[in-house]
Amino acid sequence: MAVGAPVTAEVAAAAPRPARVEAERRRIDLGSLPLNVALVLLTAVWIVPTLALLVSSFRPRFLINTTGWWQALVPPFQFTLNNYREVLDTYSIGTAFVNSLTIAIPATVIPITIAAFAAYAFSWMRFPFRNSLFLLLVGLLAVPLQVTLIPVLQIFTRTGLTGTFLAVWLAHTGYGLPFAIYLLRNFIGALPSDLFESAEIDGAGPVTAFFRLVLPLSVPALASLAIFQFLWTWNDLLVALVYLGGSPDVAPLTVNVSNLVSSLGQGYELLTAAAFVSMALPLIVFLALQRYFVRGITAGAVKG
Protein backbone atom coordinates (compact mmCIF):
# COMPACT_ATOMS: atom_id res chain seq x y z
CA MET A 1 0.00 0.00 0.00
CA ALA A 2 1.29 3.40 -0.84
CA VAL A 3 0.00 5.99 1.53
CA GLY A 4 1.13 9.18 -0.10
CA ALA A 5 -0.46 12.00 1.83
CA PRO A 6 -1.02 13.07 5.41
CA VAL A 7 -4.28 11.32 6.00
CA THR A 8 -3.90 9.19 9.11
CA ALA A 9 -4.19 12.17 11.42
CA GLU A 10 -7.82 12.53 10.43
CA VAL A 11 -8.59 9.09 11.83
CA ALA A 12 -7.24 10.07 15.21
CA ALA A 13 -9.61 13.03 15.28
CA ALA A 14 -12.71 10.88 15.09
CA ALA A 15 -13.61 9.65 18.56
CA PRO A 16 -15.54 6.39 18.91
CA ARG A 17 -19.24 6.82 19.62
CA PRO A 18 -20.54 5.73 23.04
CA ALA A 19 -21.68 2.11 23.08
CA ARG A 20 -25.25 2.87 24.10
CA VAL A 21 -25.94 5.16 21.16
CA GLU A 22 -24.27 2.61 18.92
CA ALA A 23 -26.72 -0.08 20.02
CA GLU A 24 -29.72 2.20 19.50
CA ARG A 25 -28.73 3.22 16.01
CA ARG A 26 -28.33 -0.40 15.06
CA ARG A 27 -31.63 -1.54 16.48
CA ILE A 28 -33.50 1.07 14.48
CA ASP A 29 -32.00 0.05 11.15
CA LEU A 30 -31.74 -3.70 11.47
CA GLY A 31 -35.17 -4.39 10.02
CA SER A 32 -34.27 -3.02 6.61
CA LEU A 33 -33.83 -5.97 4.29
CA PRO A 34 -32.67 -4.11 1.14
CA LEU A 35 -29.83 -2.53 3.13
CA ASN A 36 -28.56 -5.92 4.27
CA VAL A 37 -28.91 -7.46 0.83
CA ALA A 38 -27.03 -4.58 -0.82
CA LEU A 39 -24.23 -4.72 1.71
CA VAL A 40 -23.81 -8.49 1.56
CA LEU A 41 -23.81 -8.37 -2.25
CA LEU A 42 -21.19 -5.62 -2.36
CA THR A 43 -18.99 -7.51 0.10
CA ALA A 44 -19.39 -10.68 -1.96
CA VAL A 45 -18.31 -8.82 -5.10
CA TRP A 46 -15.23 -7.70 -3.19
CA ILE A 47 -14.15 -11.15 -2.02
CA VAL A 48 -15.04 -13.24 -5.08
CA PRO A 49 -11.84 -12.35 -7.00
CA THR A 50 -9.59 -13.41 -4.12
CA LEU A 51 -11.65 -16.51 -3.55
CA ALA A 52 -11.34 -17.43 -7.23
CA LEU A 53 -7.57 -17.12 -6.96
CA LEU A 54 -7.33 -19.19 -3.82
CA VAL A 55 -9.56 -22.00 -5.13
CA SER A 56 -7.80 -22.10 -8.50
CA SER A 57 -4.34 -22.34 -6.98
CA PHE A 58 -5.32 -25.80 -5.65
CA ARG A 59 -6.86 -27.09 -8.90
CA PRO A 60 -5.07 -29.29 -11.44
CA ARG A 61 -4.04 -27.71 -14.73
CA PHE A 62 -6.40 -29.66 -17.02
CA LEU A 63 -9.39 -28.45 -15.01
CA ILE A 64 -8.24 -24.82 -14.81
CA ASN A 65 -8.08 -24.59 -18.58
CA THR A 66 -11.45 -26.15 -19.28
CA THR A 67 -13.77 -25.30 -16.38
CA GLY A 68 -14.53 -22.28 -14.23
CA TRP A 69 -13.15 -22.09 -10.67
CA TRP A 70 -16.71 -22.18 -9.24
CA GLN A 71 -17.08 -25.75 -10.51
CA ALA A 72 -14.50 -26.79 -7.93
CA LEU A 73 -17.04 -25.97 -5.20
CA VAL A 74 -19.29 -28.91 -6.10
CA PRO A 75 -18.31 -32.62 -6.03
CA PRO A 76 -16.25 -34.36 -7.23
CA PHE A 77 -13.63 -32.37 -5.38
CA GLN A 78 -10.32 -32.45 -7.19
CA PHE A 79 -7.62 -30.51 -5.43
CA THR A 80 -3.85 -30.72 -5.58
CA LEU A 81 -0.74 -29.14 -4.07
CA ASN A 82 1.23 -29.66 -7.28
CA ASN A 83 0.95 -26.04 -8.39
CA TYR A 84 2.65 -24.86 -5.21
CA ARG A 85 5.29 -27.57 -5.52
CA GLU A 86 6.00 -26.51 -9.08
CA VAL A 87 6.30 -22.75 -8.47
CA LEU A 88 8.59 -23.43 -5.50
CA ASP A 89 10.78 -25.94 -7.34
CA THR A 90 10.93 -24.57 -10.86
CA TYR A 91 10.20 -20.86 -10.63
CA SER A 92 12.33 -19.92 -7.58
CA ILE A 93 9.36 -18.54 -5.67
CA GLY A 94 11.01 -19.74 -2.46
CA THR A 95 14.14 -17.68 -3.11
CA ALA A 96 11.95 -14.73 -4.03
CA PHE A 97 10.13 -15.05 -0.70
CA VAL A 98 13.43 -14.92 1.19
CA ASN A 99 14.52 -11.97 -0.97
CA SER A 100 11.31 -10.11 -0.15
CA LEU A 101 11.97 -10.65 3.56
CA THR A 102 15.58 -9.55 3.17
CA ILE A 103 14.37 -6.35 1.54
CA ALA A 104 11.36 -5.55 3.69
CA ILE A 105 12.68 -6.09 7.23
CA PRO A 106 15.71 -3.75 7.13
CA ALA A 107 13.79 -1.33 4.88
CA THR A 108 11.26 -1.09 7.72
CA VAL A 109 13.60 -0.97 10.71
CA ILE A 110 16.11 1.60 9.39
CA PRO A 111 13.77 4.43 8.36
CA ILE A 112 11.63 4.10 11.50
CA THR A 113 14.68 4.41 13.75
CA ILE A 114 15.94 7.52 11.95
CA ALA A 115 12.45 9.00 11.71
CA ALA A 116 11.91 8.63 15.46
CA PHE A 117 15.00 10.79 16.17
CA ALA A 118 13.86 13.47 13.72
CA ALA A 119 10.24 13.40 14.87
CA TYR A 120 11.37 13.97 18.46
CA ALA A 121 13.55 16.91 17.44
CA PHE A 122 10.75 18.40 15.32
CA SER A 123 8.30 18.06 18.23
CA TRP A 124 10.24 19.04 21.35
CA MET A 125 13.40 20.91 20.38
CA ARG A 126 13.63 24.51 19.25
CA PHE A 127 15.84 25.41 16.31
CA PRO A 128 15.78 27.85 13.40
CA PHE A 129 13.90 26.74 10.24
CA ARG A 130 12.16 24.01 12.22
CA ASN A 131 8.75 24.68 10.65
CA SER A 132 10.12 25.31 7.17
CA LEU A 133 12.04 22.04 7.21
CA PHE A 134 8.96 20.18 8.40
CA LEU A 135 6.83 21.75 5.67
CA LEU A 136 9.50 20.71 3.17
CA LEU A 137 9.08 17.11 4.35
CA VAL A 138 5.30 17.36 3.93
CA GLY A 139 5.86 18.67 0.42
CA LEU A 140 8.17 15.73 -0.32
CA LEU A 141 5.36 13.31 0.64
CA ALA A 142 3.74 13.92 -2.73
CA VAL A 143 6.87 13.85 -4.93
CA PRO A 144 6.55 10.97 -7.42
CA LEU A 145 9.36 8.43 -7.23
CA GLN A 146 9.75 8.62 -11.00
CA VAL A 147 11.38 12.01 -10.64
CA THR A 148 14.20 10.49 -8.53
CA LEU A 149 14.91 7.25 -10.42
CA ILE A 150 17.56 8.33 -12.92
CA PRO A 151 19.90 10.31 -10.62
CA VAL A 152 19.63 7.75 -7.81
CA LEU A 153 20.36 4.93 -10.24
CA GLN A 154 23.41 6.89 -11.43
CA ILE A 155 24.61 7.23 -7.81
CA PHE A 156 24.15 3.49 -7.23
CA THR A 157 25.93 2.62 -10.47
CA ARG A 158 28.87 4.89 -9.62
CA THR A 159 29.19 3.37 -6.14
CA GLY A 160 28.68 -0.21 -7.36
CA LEU A 161 25.48 -0.65 -5.34
CA THR A 162 23.11 -1.39 -8.23
CA GLY A 163 21.72 -4.90 -7.85
CA THR A 164 22.47 -5.10 -4.11
CA PHE A 165 20.01 -5.21 -1.23
CA LEU A 166 21.82 -2.29 0.38
CA ALA A 167 20.74 -0.07 -2.52
CA VAL A 168 17.08 -0.99 -2.01
CA TRP A 169 17.28 -0.50 1.78
CA LEU A 170 18.78 2.95 1.34
CA ALA A 171 16.25 3.92 -1.33
CA HIS A 172 13.29 2.74 0.75
CA THR A 173 14.73 4.63 3.71
CA GLY A 174 14.85 7.89 1.76
CA TYR A 175 11.42 7.37 0.18
CA GLY A 176 9.74 6.25 3.41
CA LEU A 177 11.12 8.97 5.69
CA PRO A 178 8.77 11.90 4.93
CA PHE A 179 5.70 9.84 5.80
CA ALA A 180 7.39 8.22 8.81
CA ILE A 181 8.49 11.56 10.26
CA TYR A 182 5.11 13.12 9.56
CA LEU A 183 3.20 10.32 11.30
CA LEU A 184 5.54 10.09 14.29
CA ARG A 185 5.67 13.85 14.78
CA ASN A 186 1.88 13.99 14.91
CA PHE A 187 1.98 11.42 17.69
CA ILE A 188 5.06 12.53 19.62
CA GLY A 189 4.05 16.18 19.31
CA ALA A 190 0.71 15.35 20.96
CA LEU A 191 2.32 13.95 24.11
CA PRO A 192 1.58 16.25 27.11
CA SER A 193 4.28 18.87 27.68
CA ASP A 194 4.17 18.47 31.49
CA LEU A 195 5.72 15.08 30.89
CA PHE A 196 8.86 16.67 29.47
CA GLU A 197 8.88 19.49 32.03
CA SER A 198 8.81 17.10 34.98
CA ALA A 199 11.47 14.94 33.31
CA GLU A 200 13.66 18.02 33.01
CA ILE A 201 13.07 18.92 36.67
CA ASP A 202 14.12 15.39 37.58
CA GLY A 203 17.37 16.09 35.75
CA ALA A 204 16.72 13.93 32.68
CA GLY A 205 18.43 15.17 29.53
CA PRO A 206 16.89 14.93 26.03
CA VAL A 207 18.52 11.56 25.40
CA THR A 208 17.04 10.04 28.57
CA ALA A 209 13.66 11.63 27.84
CA PHE A 210 13.71 10.12 24.35
CA PHE A 211 14.62 6.57 25.34
CA ARG A 212 12.70 6.44 28.64
CA LEU A 213 9.60 8.46 27.80
CA VAL A 214 9.08 9.08 24.09
CA LEU A 215 9.90 5.61 22.74
CA PRO A 216 7.83 3.58 25.23
CA LEU A 217 4.86 5.94 24.89
CA SER A 218 5.07 5.87 21.09
CA VAL A 219 4.83 2.09 20.73
CA PRO A 220 1.33 2.26 19.15
CA ALA A 221 2.48 4.81 16.56
CA LEU A 222 5.74 2.95 15.92
CA ALA A 223 3.83 -0.30 15.47
CA SER A 224 1.33 1.07 12.98
CA LEU A 225 4.13 2.79 11.10
CA ALA A 226 6.05 -0.49 11.02
CA ILE A 227 3.04 -2.22 9.50
CA PHE A 228 2.66 0.54 6.87
CA GLN A 229 6.31 0.47 5.92
CA PHE A 230 6.57 -3.32 5.93
CA LEU A 231 3.56 -3.74 3.62
CA TRP A 232 4.79 -0.91 1.40
CA THR A 233 8.27 -2.38 0.95
CA TRP A 234 7.04 -5.99 0.67
CA ASN A 235 4.54 -4.98 -2.01
CA ASP A 236 6.83 -2.58 -3.87
CA LEU A 237 7.55 -3.34 -7.51
CA LEU A 238 9.08 -0.17 -8.98
CA VAL A 239 12.00 0.36 -6.58
CA ALA A 240 13.08 -3.29 -6.79
CA LEU A 241 12.66 -3.33 -10.57
CA VAL A 242 14.88 -0.28 -11.11
CA TYR A 243 17.61 -0.73 -8.49
CA LEU A 244 17.81 -4.54 -8.28
CA GLY A 245 17.14 -5.61 -11.84
CA GLY A 246 15.47 -8.90 -12.69
CA SER A 247 18.18 -11.35 -11.54
CA PRO A 248 16.44 -14.25 -9.73
CA ASP A 249 19.13 -14.24 -6.99
CA VAL A 250 17.89 -10.93 -5.66
CA ALA A 251 14.41 -10.46 -7.20
CA PRO A 252 11.61 -10.17 -4.62
CA LEU A 253 8.19 -11.80 -5.06
CA THR A 254 6.65 -8.81 -6.83
CA VAL A 255 9.34 -8.81 -9.54
CA ASN A 256 9.32 -12.60 -9.82
CA VAL A 257 5.51 -12.86 -10.10
CA SER A 258 5.31 -10.04 -12.65
CA ASN A 259 7.95 -11.85 -14.73
CA LEU A 260 5.86 -15.02 -14.48
CA VAL A 261 2.82 -13.13 -15.78
CA SER A 262 4.68 -12.19 -18.95
CA SER A 263 6.39 -15.58 -19.43
CA LEU A 264 3.49 -17.89 -18.53
CA GLY A 265 0.68 -15.82 -20.02
CA GLN A 266 -2.38 -17.95 -19.37
CA GLY A 267 -0.77 -20.52 -17.03
CA TYR A 268 -3.19 -19.66 -14.30
CA GLU A 269 -2.66 -22.80 -12.21
CA LEU A 270 0.91 -21.56 -11.55
CA LEU A 271 0.19 -17.82 -11.52
CA THR A 272 -2.51 -18.19 -8.88
CA ALA A 273 -0.23 -20.30 -6.67
CA ALA A 274 2.68 -17.86 -7.03
CA ALA A 275 0.43 -14.87 -6.35
CA PHE A 276 -0.97 -16.52 -3.27
CA VAL A 277 2.53 -17.17 -1.89
CA SER A 278 3.23 -13.45 -2.35
CA MET A 279 -0.01 -12.50 -0.56
CA ALA A 280 0.24 -14.89 2.36
CA LEU A 281 2.53 -12.92 4.64
CA PRO A 282 0.87 -9.50 4.13
CA LEU A 283 -2.52 -11.11 4.76
CA ILE A 284 -1.29 -12.73 7.98
CA VAL A 285 0.24 -9.43 9.13
CA PHE A 286 -2.98 -7.64 8.26
CA LEU A 287 -5.32 -10.13 9.93
CA ALA A 288 -3.18 -10.51 13.05
CA LEU A 289 -2.45 -6.83 13.63
CA GLN A 290 -5.55 -5.17 12.16
CA ARG A 291 -7.09 -4.26 15.52
CA TYR A 292 -3.78 -3.12 16.91
CA PHE A 293 -3.17 -1.18 13.74
CA VAL A 294 -6.43 0.77 13.93
CA ARG A 295 -6.07 1.27 17.70
CA GLY A 296 -2.52 2.52 17.20
CA ILE A 297 -3.79 5.20 14.85
CA THR A 298 -6.79 6.23 16.93
CA ALA A 299 -5.00 6.19 20.29
CA GLY A 300 -4.58 9.78 21.36
CA ALA A 301 -2.37 11.28 24.01
CA VAL A 302 -1.34 9.19 26.99
CA LYS A 303 -3.20 9.61 30.25
CA GLY A 304 -1.54 10.43 33.56
Next chain:
Amino acid sequence: MDIVRITFLVGAVVLVPAALIAYVLVTDLGVRLLPPRTQPRIRPWLWILPSMLAVTVFLIYPTIATIWLSFLDKAGQTFVGLANYGEVLGDGGVLVSIRNNIFWLVGYTALVLVFGLILAVLADRVPYESAVKSLIFMPMAISFVAASVIWGFMFAYQPPGAPQTGTLNALLNLFHGSPIAWLIDHRTNNAALILVAVWVWTGFAMVITSAALKGIPEELLEAARVDGATELTVFRRIIIPLLAPTLTVIGTTLVIFALKAFDIVYVMTSGNYNTNVMALRMYQEMNNNHNNARASALAVLLLLAIVPVLVFNVRRLRFQEAIR
Protein backbone atom coordinates in the same frame (compact mmCIF):
# COMPACT_ATOMS: atom_id res chain seq x y z
CA MET B 1 18.77 -19.67 3.33
CA ASP B 2 22.52 -19.61 3.44
CA ILE B 3 24.66 -18.37 6.30
CA VAL B 4 25.83 -15.26 4.42
CA ARG B 5 22.24 -14.17 3.93
CA ILE B 6 21.36 -14.73 7.59
CA THR B 7 24.39 -12.76 8.76
CA PHE B 8 23.45 -10.04 6.35
CA LEU B 9 19.86 -9.80 7.65
CA VAL B 10 20.84 -9.90 11.31
CA GLY B 11 23.46 -7.26 10.62
CA ALA B 12 20.93 -4.97 9.01
CA VAL B 13 18.19 -5.50 11.57
CA VAL B 14 20.33 -5.39 14.74
CA LEU B 15 23.57 -3.62 13.95
CA VAL B 16 22.22 -0.71 11.90
CA PRO B 17 19.73 0.49 14.56
CA ALA B 18 22.40 -0.17 17.21
CA ALA B 19 24.81 2.01 15.25
CA LEU B 20 22.16 4.72 14.91
CA ILE B 21 21.40 4.66 18.63
CA ALA B 22 25.13 4.76 19.34
CA TYR B 23 25.29 7.78 17.03
CA VAL B 24 22.74 9.63 19.18
CA LEU B 25 24.43 8.64 22.45
CA VAL B 26 27.97 9.45 21.32
CA THR B 27 27.14 12.77 19.67
CA ASP B 28 25.21 13.77 22.77
CA LEU B 29 28.28 13.08 24.91
CA GLY B 30 30.12 15.39 22.54
CA VAL B 31 27.43 18.06 22.81
CA ARG B 32 27.67 17.98 26.62
CA LEU B 33 31.28 19.05 26.40
CA LEU B 34 30.08 22.35 24.92
CA PRO B 35 29.06 25.32 27.07
CA PRO B 36 25.50 24.81 28.44
CA ARG B 37 24.08 27.68 26.36
CA THR B 38 25.40 26.31 23.06
CA GLN B 39 24.11 22.78 23.65
CA PRO B 40 20.43 23.31 22.69
CA ARG B 41 21.56 25.09 19.54
CA ILE B 42 23.63 22.19 18.26
CA ARG B 43 21.67 19.18 19.52
CA PRO B 44 18.54 19.36 17.28
CA TRP B 45 20.65 19.39 14.13
CA LEU B 46 22.39 16.18 15.18
CA TRP B 47 19.03 14.51 15.78
CA ILE B 48 17.60 15.41 12.38
CA LEU B 49 20.89 14.94 10.49
CA PRO B 50 20.45 11.25 9.45
CA SER B 51 16.94 11.92 8.14
CA MET B 52 17.82 15.12 6.34
CA LEU B 53 20.83 13.42 4.78
CA ALA B 54 18.74 10.51 3.46
CA VAL B 55 15.99 12.80 2.22
CA THR B 56 18.53 15.05 0.49
CA VAL B 57 20.31 12.18 -1.26
CA PHE B 58 17.20 10.25 -2.31
CA LEU B 59 14.56 12.95 -2.84
CA ILE B 60 15.79 16.53 -3.01
CA TYR B 61 19.01 16.15 -5.00
CA PRO B 62 17.53 13.64 -7.51
CA THR B 63 14.50 15.86 -8.15
CA ILE B 64 16.72 18.84 -8.97
CA ALA B 65 19.06 16.63 -11.04
CA THR B 66 16.13 15.21 -13.03
CA ILE B 67 14.85 18.70 -13.82
CA TRP B 68 18.35 19.62 -15.02
CA LEU B 69 18.67 16.40 -17.08
CA SER B 70 15.39 17.18 -18.81
CA PHE B 71 17.05 20.24 -20.41
CA LEU B 72 20.08 18.30 -21.68
CA ASP B 73 20.49 16.08 -24.73
CA LYS B 74 20.35 12.28 -24.61
CA ALA B 75 24.04 12.02 -23.76
CA GLY B 76 23.59 14.47 -20.89
CA GLN B 77 26.18 16.86 -22.38
CA THR B 78 24.59 19.74 -24.27
CA PHE B 79 21.89 22.10 -23.12
CA VAL B 80 18.94 21.78 -25.48
CA GLY B 81 16.32 23.95 -23.75
CA LEU B 82 12.80 22.64 -24.08
CA ALA B 83 13.59 20.28 -26.97
CA ASN B 84 12.90 17.13 -24.90
CA TYR B 85 9.54 18.48 -23.85
CA GLY B 86 8.69 19.29 -27.47
CA GLU B 87 9.70 15.78 -28.42
CA VAL B 88 7.63 13.96 -25.79
CA LEU B 89 4.58 16.19 -26.20
CA GLY B 90 4.73 15.65 -29.96
CA ASP B 91 4.70 11.89 -29.46
CA GLY B 92 1.28 10.31 -30.03
CA GLY B 93 2.03 7.56 -27.48
CA VAL B 94 2.73 10.13 -24.77
CA LEU B 95 -0.51 11.97 -25.57
CA VAL B 96 -2.41 8.70 -25.17
CA SER B 97 -0.67 8.20 -21.82
CA ILE B 98 -1.70 11.68 -20.69
CA ARG B 99 -5.27 10.97 -21.75
CA ASN B 100 -5.22 7.69 -19.82
CA ASN B 101 -3.87 9.42 -16.73
CA ILE B 102 -6.84 11.78 -16.95
CA PHE B 103 -9.14 8.72 -17.12
CA TRP B 104 -7.40 7.40 -14.03
CA LEU B 105 -7.56 10.74 -12.27
CA VAL B 106 -11.30 11.16 -12.77
CA GLY B 107 -12.58 7.58 -12.86
CA TYR B 108 -10.43 6.09 -10.13
CA THR B 109 -10.74 9.01 -7.69
CA ALA B 110 -14.50 9.32 -8.11
CA LEU B 111 -15.22 5.59 -7.88
CA VAL B 112 -13.04 5.00 -4.82
CA LEU B 113 -14.61 7.95 -2.99
CA VAL B 114 -18.17 6.91 -3.91
CA PHE B 115 -17.72 3.22 -3.07
CA GLY B 116 -15.88 4.09 0.13
CA LEU B 117 -18.66 6.44 1.19
CA ILE B 118 -21.47 4.04 0.31
CA LEU B 119 -19.81 1.15 2.12
CA ALA B 120 -19.01 3.25 5.18
CA VAL B 121 -22.60 4.55 5.45
CA LEU B 122 -24.21 1.15 4.85
CA ALA B 123 -21.85 -0.76 7.13
CA ASP B 124 -22.49 1.77 9.91
CA ARG B 125 -26.06 0.48 10.16
CA VAL B 126 -25.49 -3.25 10.58
CA PRO B 127 -24.20 -5.38 13.47
CA TYR B 128 -21.63 -7.19 11.29
CA GLU B 129 -19.92 -3.89 10.42
CA SER B 130 -16.40 -4.93 11.42
CA ALA B 131 -16.51 -8.13 9.34
CA VAL B 132 -17.60 -6.20 6.24
CA LYS B 133 -14.91 -3.58 6.79
CA SER B 134 -12.18 -6.19 7.24
CA LEU B 135 -13.12 -7.97 4.03
CA ILE B 136 -13.31 -4.78 1.96
CA PHE B 137 -10.07 -3.45 3.42
CA MET B 138 -8.14 -6.69 2.87
CA PRO B 139 -6.98 -5.97 -0.71
CA MET B 140 -5.03 -2.97 0.69
CA ALA B 141 -2.62 -5.46 2.28
CA ILE B 142 -1.63 -7.21 -0.95
CA SER B 143 0.58 -5.98 -3.77
CA PHE B 144 -0.71 -4.52 -7.02
CA VAL B 145 1.16 -7.35 -8.72
CA ALA B 146 -0.94 -9.92 -6.84
CA ALA B 147 -4.08 -7.85 -7.49
CA SER B 148 -3.18 -7.89 -11.18
CA VAL B 149 -2.94 -11.69 -11.19
CA ILE B 150 -6.25 -11.93 -9.32
CA TRP B 151 -7.99 -9.71 -11.86
CA GLY B 152 -6.16 -11.10 -14.85
CA PHE B 153 -7.93 -14.33 -13.95
CA MET B 154 -11.28 -12.52 -13.55
CA PHE B 155 -10.85 -10.92 -17.00
CA ALA B 156 -9.58 -14.12 -18.69
CA TYR B 157 -10.90 -14.45 -22.25
CA GLN B 158 -11.47 -17.39 -24.57
CA PRO B 159 -12.82 -17.09 -28.12
CA PRO B 160 -16.63 -17.47 -28.44
CA GLY B 161 -17.66 -21.11 -28.20
CA ALA B 162 -14.75 -22.16 -25.98
CA PRO B 163 -15.51 -22.65 -22.26
CA GLN B 164 -15.08 -19.29 -20.48
CA THR B 165 -12.95 -19.76 -17.36
CA GLY B 166 -12.79 -16.04 -16.58
CA THR B 167 -15.52 -15.08 -14.13
CA LEU B 168 -16.71 -11.98 -16.00
CA ASN B 169 -16.96 -13.65 -19.39
CA ALA B 170 -18.69 -16.66 -17.83
CA LEU B 171 -21.27 -14.25 -16.40
CA LEU B 172 -21.68 -12.69 -19.85
CA ASN B 173 -22.17 -16.17 -21.28
CA LEU B 174 -24.88 -16.82 -18.73
CA PHE B 175 -26.80 -13.86 -20.13
CA HIS B 176 -26.01 -14.94 -23.71
CA GLY B 177 -23.61 -12.09 -24.39
CA SER B 178 -20.49 -12.69 -26.45
CA PRO B 179 -17.23 -12.73 -24.50
CA ILE B 180 -15.15 -9.56 -24.30
CA ALA B 181 -11.35 -9.39 -24.35
CA TRP B 182 -11.46 -6.94 -21.46
CA LEU B 183 -7.77 -6.04 -21.44
CA ILE B 184 -7.33 -5.78 -25.20
CA ASP B 185 -10.60 -4.23 -26.38
CA HIS B 186 -10.05 -0.46 -26.58
CA ARG B 187 -13.51 0.26 -25.23
CA THR B 188 -12.97 -1.63 -21.99
CA ASN B 189 -9.26 -1.98 -21.23
CA ASN B 190 -8.58 1.32 -19.46
CA ALA B 191 -11.73 0.93 -17.38
CA ALA B 192 -10.72 -2.65 -16.54
CA LEU B 193 -7.30 -1.53 -15.25
CA ILE B 194 -8.82 1.32 -13.26
CA LEU B 195 -11.33 -1.11 -11.76
CA VAL B 196 -8.46 -3.19 -10.31
CA ALA B 197 -7.08 -0.12 -8.54
CA VAL B 198 -10.57 0.79 -7.31
CA TRP B 199 -10.95 -2.71 -5.88
CA VAL B 200 -7.68 -2.35 -3.98
CA TRP B 201 -8.17 1.19 -2.64
CA THR B 202 -11.87 1.35 -1.75
CA GLY B 203 -11.12 -0.12 1.69
CA PHE B 204 -8.78 2.77 2.42
CA ALA B 205 -11.45 5.38 1.64
CA MET B 206 -14.07 3.36 3.51
CA VAL B 207 -12.07 3.01 6.74
CA ILE B 208 -11.25 6.71 6.96
CA THR B 209 -14.74 7.84 5.92
CA SER B 210 -16.20 5.46 8.48
CA ALA B 211 -14.03 6.91 11.28
CA ALA B 212 -15.16 10.43 10.36
CA LEU B 213 -18.78 9.27 10.14
CA LYS B 214 -18.65 8.02 13.72
CA GLY B 215 -17.48 11.47 14.78
CA ILE B 216 -20.78 13.04 13.67
CA PRO B 217 -22.95 13.54 16.77
CA GLU B 218 -26.03 11.33 16.74
CA GLU B 219 -28.19 14.16 18.19
CA LEU B 220 -27.62 16.19 15.03
CA LEU B 221 -28.99 13.41 12.81
CA GLU B 222 -31.86 12.71 15.25
CA ALA B 223 -32.84 16.39 15.34
CA ALA B 224 -33.08 16.46 11.55
CA ARG B 225 -35.15 13.25 11.52
CA VAL B 226 -37.51 14.67 14.15
CA ASP B 227 -37.93 17.73 11.95
CA GLY B 228 -39.17 15.40 9.24
CA ALA B 229 -36.05 14.99 7.12
CA THR B 230 -35.89 11.74 5.15
CA GLU B 231 -32.80 9.52 5.34
CA LEU B 232 -31.77 10.79 1.92
CA THR B 233 -32.04 14.42 3.02
CA VAL B 234 -30.05 13.68 6.17
CA PHE B 235 -27.37 12.06 3.99
CA ARG B 236 -27.24 14.90 1.44
CA ARG B 237 -27.66 17.92 3.72
CA ILE B 238 -25.87 16.83 6.90
CA ILE B 239 -23.62 13.82 6.43
CA ILE B 240 -22.02 14.86 3.12
CA PRO B 241 -21.18 18.46 4.16
CA LEU B 242 -19.72 17.26 7.46
CA LEU B 243 -17.65 14.61 5.72
CA ALA B 244 -16.43 17.00 3.02
CA PRO B 245 -13.06 17.85 4.66
CA THR B 246 -12.27 14.15 5.18
CA LEU B 247 -13.29 13.29 1.62
CA THR B 248 -11.03 16.07 0.35
CA VAL B 249 -8.06 14.65 2.22
CA ILE B 250 -8.74 11.14 0.89
CA GLY B 251 -9.18 12.66 -2.56
CA THR B 252 -5.71 14.24 -2.57
CA THR B 253 -4.13 10.88 -1.72
CA LEU B 254 -6.09 9.25 -4.53
CA VAL B 255 -5.16 11.95 -7.04
CA ILE B 256 -1.48 11.45 -6.30
CA PHE B 257 -1.87 7.72 -6.73
CA ALA B 258 -3.81 8.11 -10.00
CA LEU B 259 -1.02 10.22 -11.46
CA LYS B 260 1.67 7.76 -10.33
CA ALA B 261 -0.23 4.62 -11.46
CA PHE B 262 2.37 2.10 -12.61
CA ASP B 263 2.26 -1.47 -11.25
CA ILE B 264 -1.15 -2.57 -12.51
CA VAL B 265 -0.55 -1.33 -16.05
CA TYR B 266 2.99 -2.74 -16.09
CA VAL B 267 1.82 -6.22 -15.09
CA MET B 268 -1.52 -6.48 -16.92
CA THR B 269 -0.90 -4.89 -20.32
CA SER B 270 2.68 -3.49 -20.29
CA GLY B 271 1.04 -0.32 -21.59
CA ASN B 272 -0.02 -2.00 -24.84
CA TYR B 273 -3.38 -1.57 -26.58
CA ASN B 274 -3.52 2.17 -25.76
CA THR B 275 -3.42 1.65 -21.99
CA ASN B 276 -0.06 3.28 -21.25
CA VAL B 277 0.30 5.84 -18.47
CA MET B 278 2.95 8.50 -17.82
CA ALA B 279 4.79 6.68 -15.01
CA LEU B 280 5.15 3.51 -17.08
CA ARG B 281 6.08 5.44 -20.21
CA MET B 282 8.81 7.18 -18.20
CA TYR B 283 10.12 3.80 -17.01
CA GLN B 284 10.12 2.47 -20.58
CA GLU B 285 12.09 5.47 -21.88
CA MET B 286 14.64 4.97 -19.11
CA ASN B 287 14.87 1.19 -19.05
CA ASN B 288 14.08 0.04 -22.61
CA ASN B 289 15.10 3.02 -24.76
CA HIS B 290 17.93 4.25 -22.49
CA ASN B 291 16.87 7.81 -23.22
CA ASN B 292 17.38 9.62 -19.94
CA ALA B 293 16.60 13.00 -21.48
CA ARG B 294 13.08 12.06 -22.56
CA ALA B 295 12.54 9.99 -19.42
CA SER B 296 13.48 13.02 -17.30
CA ALA B 297 11.14 15.28 -19.26
CA LEU B 298 8.29 12.80 -18.66
CA ALA B 299 9.13 12.60 -14.95
CA VAL B 300 9.10 16.40 -14.68
CA LEU B 301 5.71 16.58 -16.43
CA LEU B 302 4.44 14.10 -13.84
CA LEU B 303 5.88 16.24 -11.06
CA LEU B 304 4.24 19.36 -12.52
CA ALA B 305 0.88 17.59 -12.51
CA ILE B 306 1.34 16.75 -8.83
CA VAL B 307 2.54 20.21 -7.72
CA PRO B 308 -0.98 21.61 -7.13
CA VAL B 309 -1.73 18.70 -4.77
CA LEU B 310 1.60 19.21 -3.07
CA VAL B 311 0.87 22.91 -2.51
CA PHE B 312 -2.59 22.04 -1.23
CA ASN B 313 -1.12 19.57 1.32
CA VAL B 314 1.44 22.07 2.59
CA ARG B 315 -1.15 24.84 2.94
CA ARG B 316 -3.55 22.56 4.76
CA LEU B 317 -0.82 21.58 7.20
CA ARG B 318 0.12 25.21 7.84
CA PHE B 319 -3.53 25.91 8.60
CA GLN B 320 -3.65 22.97 11.02
CA GLU B 321 -0.50 24.17 12.75
CA ALA B 322 -1.98 27.67 13.04
CA ILE B 323 -5.12 26.47 14.83
CA ARG B 324 -3.19 24.09 17.07
